Every structure is written in C-alpha cells, then in structure tokens.
Amino acid sequence: MIVADRKSLDDIVDMIGDADKVVVSACNACVTVCLAGGRREAGILASQLRIHAKEHGKDIEVREHSLARHCDAEFLSDLDEELEWADVMISMACGVGVNLASELHPKHRIVPGLNTTFYGATDAPGRWLEMCGGCGDCVLHKTGGICPIVRCAKSILNGPCGGSQDGKCEVDPETPCAWQEIIERLEAQGRGDDLIAVEPAKDWTTSFSGGRRRRVVEEIYEEDEEASA
Amino acid sequence: MFGRDVVTFVCRNSVALLDEESPELLGEAVRIVVPCAARVDALHVLRAVERGATMVIIGACPIGNCRSVTGPEEAEERLARAKALLDETGASARLHVVRAAANAPRDLEDALEKAMGDAPASDTEEAAR
Numbered sequence: 001m002i003v004a005d006r007k008s009l010d011d012i013v014d015m016i017g018d019a020d021k022v023v024v025s026a027c028n029a030c031v032t033v034c035l036a037g038g039r040r041e042a043g044i045l046a047s048q049l050r051i052h053a054k055e056h057g058k059d060i061e062v063r064e065h066s067l068a069r070h071c072d073a074e075f076l077s078d079l080d081e082e083l084e085w086a087d088v089m090i091s092m093a094c095g096v097g098v099n100l101a102s103e104l105h106p107k108h109r110i111v112p113g114l115n116t117t118f119y120g121a122t123d124a125p126g127r128w129l130e131m132c133g134g135c136g137d138c139v140l141h142k143t144g145g146i147c148p149i150v151r152c153a154k155s156i157l158n159g160p161c162g163g164s165q166d167g168k169c170e171v172d173p174e175t176p177c178a179w180q181e182i183i184e185r186l187e188a189q190g191r192g193d194d195l196i197a198v199e200p201a202k203d204w205t206t207s208f209s210g211g212r213r214r215r216v217v218e219e220i221y222e223e224d225e226e227a228s229a
Numbered sequence: 230m231f232g233r234d235v236v237t238f239v240c241r242n243s244v245a246l247l248d249e250e251s252p253e254l255l256g257e258a259v260r261i262v263v264p265c266a267a268r269v270d271a272l273h274v275l276r277a278v279e280r281g282a283t284m285v286i287i288g289a290c291p292i293g294n295c296r297s298v299t300g301p302e303e304a305e306e307r308l309a310r311a312k313a314l315l316d317e318t319g320a321s322a323r324l325h326v327v328r329a330a331a332n333a334p335r336d337l338e339d340a341l342e343k344a345m346g347d348a349p350a351s352d353t354e355e356a357a358r
Contacts (some may be wrong), residue, residue, distance in 0.1 A: 051318040
C-alpha cells in the first residue's frame with residue numbers, strides 16, 4: 001500500500017490561506033490503513049482547523065467528506081458538489097489522489113494534506129515499513145523477496161557493503177542490513193551460491209527519473225477509444 | 230465543582246460506577262460512558278474542545294486493574310496525541326486522565342482535585358512531548 005504522513009497544521013493553514021470554505025476529503029483506501037488520511041484523520045484535521053480558526057479570530061466553515069478512494073475517476077465524481085461549495089479542498093489522499101482530482105477538476109483548488117512517503121506494509125500495529133521502490137525492474141526473485149533498492153541504504157545490487165556491522169546498517173544501527181538478510185534468507189533456502197553471480201549495473205531507465213511512466217493494455221485502451229468515438 | 234464546560238469520558242467498569250454512587254464528584258460535567266478508557270480517541274477529545282470544552286477528563290481504571298488489561302496506559306497515550314494536536318492549534322484546554330477503581334471514591338476525588346489544580350495542559354512541558 002501507499003504510506004503517507006500528515007502535513008503539519010501550520011503547513012496546511014499556510015496552504016489554505018484566506019479561504020473561508022474548506023472541505024477536507026478523506027481517502028478510505030491505503031492512507032486509512034496507515035492512519036494518515038482516512039475518515040478519522042480527516043475529522044481530526046477538520047476539528048483542528050475549526051479550533052485554530054476560533055483561536056485566531058477567523059470565521060471559516062470546514063466540511064468533512066470521504067471517498068472510497070481518490071485514485072479512480074469514478075469515485076472522484078462524487079466531489080463535484082463539495083468542490084462547487086468550497087474555496088479549497090484539502091485532499092487526505094496520497095499524491096496520486098491529489099494529481100487525479102486536480103486533473104479532473106482543474107478549476108478548483110485542491111491541496112495535499114499528506115506527504116506521500118513510500119510503498120510499504122504494516123510491520124506491527126502503528127508501524128509501517130518501506131518494501132518496494134517501484135523501480136520498474138524487479139529483482140526480488142534473486143534476493144529472496146527482499147528489495148535491495150529500498151531496504152539497502154545504498155540500493156546496491158551486490159552487497160553487503162563495508163558498512164554492514166553485526167547485521168546492522170551503518171546508516172542506522174537500528175536498521176537491519178538488507179544484504180545480511182538476503183544472504184541469510186537465500187542460505188536458508190539452499191540458494192546461497194546464487195549470490196556468487198555478479199549482478200550487472202541496473203537499468204534505471206524503467207524508474208521514475210525518465211519522466212511520467214505509463215502502463216497501457218493495448219486491447220482495452222483501444223476499446224475505450226472506440227467507445228468514446 | 231465541574232460545570233458543563235467539562236467533558237468526561239468515563240470507563241463503565243470504574244469511574245462510571247463511582248459516578249453512579251457519588252455524582253457530586255463530577256458535578257455538572259458532561260458524562261460520556263465508554264466501554265474502556267482506551268476507546269477514547271484524539272478525535273473525541275478534539276470534538277469536545279471544538280464544541281467548547283475547557284477541560285476534558287478521561288476516567289480510567291487504575292493501572293493493573295483494567296478489564297481490558299492496558300486501558301489506562303493506552304488512554305494516556307491517546308491523550309498525549311490529543312494534546313500534541315491541540316497544541317498545534319494554539320488552544321489551551323486542560324486534558325487529564327484520572328484513575329480510580331469502582332470501589333475507591335476517595336482516589337477519584339483526589340485525582341479530580343489534582344486535575345483541577347493543574348495548569349492548562351497545553352502550557353506545560355508535558356504537553357509538548
């Protein structure tokens with residue numbers, strides 16, 4: 001899932017500026033699971049905004065709203081009424097939701113309430129860990145399902161580096177060395193010798209630095225074009 | 230004596246039972262009975278302050294004497310988050326957890342007296358943590 005953190009109230013207040021009518025829209029998907037942007041967190045932000053306005057002698061109206069998810073146009077059409085009413089919408093979705101909502105409602109001001117951080121999983125109640133960098137060229141079959149791109153501080157493909165100490169990373173003694181984990185896992189699977197092969201330099205053209213990526217399923221995309229023609 | 234500007238969330242296994250026996254302790258305060266003090270979320274506290282509460286009290290069981298095992302400890306953690314969120318707004322409502330068993334009205338009385346005497350939580354170093 002996509003993991004995010006909420007922005008500080010100061011940052012959010014700066015973003016909404018002198019807006020009198022504000023809608024806070026929750027996303028009930030990934031960011032609900034990581035306790036950043038779901039209905040409850042949207043309620044907390046809305047409540048904070050009302051209290052902040054009262055404390056600072058401002059008169060603003062804050063509405064709360066939620067969608068099943070913000071990353072599909074079908075759901076975002078439910079925003080029409082709220083956006084017509086509001087001066088600004090604070091999206092409690094990840095960056096995908098903010099992008100898509102802004103694209104579908106270009107005349108309306110939509111600002112992010114969250115900082116989108118990573119693709120991760122729940123490690124324990126209240127803690128989420130990054131698991132995937134979305135690099136577009138997955139090597140997990142070679143590393144026992146442990147991503148060296150995000151779980152190794154240096155993203156190296158032939159580890160460990162010299163900074164691995166007692167199974168921990170030199171960057172943070174609390175962080176396990178991903179390559180130590182990879183070695184242990186492959187050895188446990190009887191595949192330790194697989195690591196003798198040198199992994200060539202990674203093809204980063206599949207990653208995010210080459211501009212906006214897209215995925216197209218040709219037959220479906222063409223069908224849509226025909227339907228809209 | 231508490232007025233209507235004080236909102237209390239009281240555990241049904243301890244402080245709510247004490248309140249039935251000694252309602253004068255909470256006075257005119259708004260009572261919301263919860264199944265466990267840990268049920269109280271930061272959102273509940275913020276909503277109370279938003280609607281005009283100057284003090285929010287969570288009435289919990291004593292530590293080690295909770296039917297849900299860790300209710301009072303979790304209530305403290307949730308209240309700490311509520312304090313941090315409230316501090317961001319600049320508001321200064323007083324937020325407290327008081328602990329007393331169902332058969333210990335004196336403990337509740339002492340805890341409430343202490344809560345009433347404390348400075349607004351948002352003005353203290355504790356609130357900033």
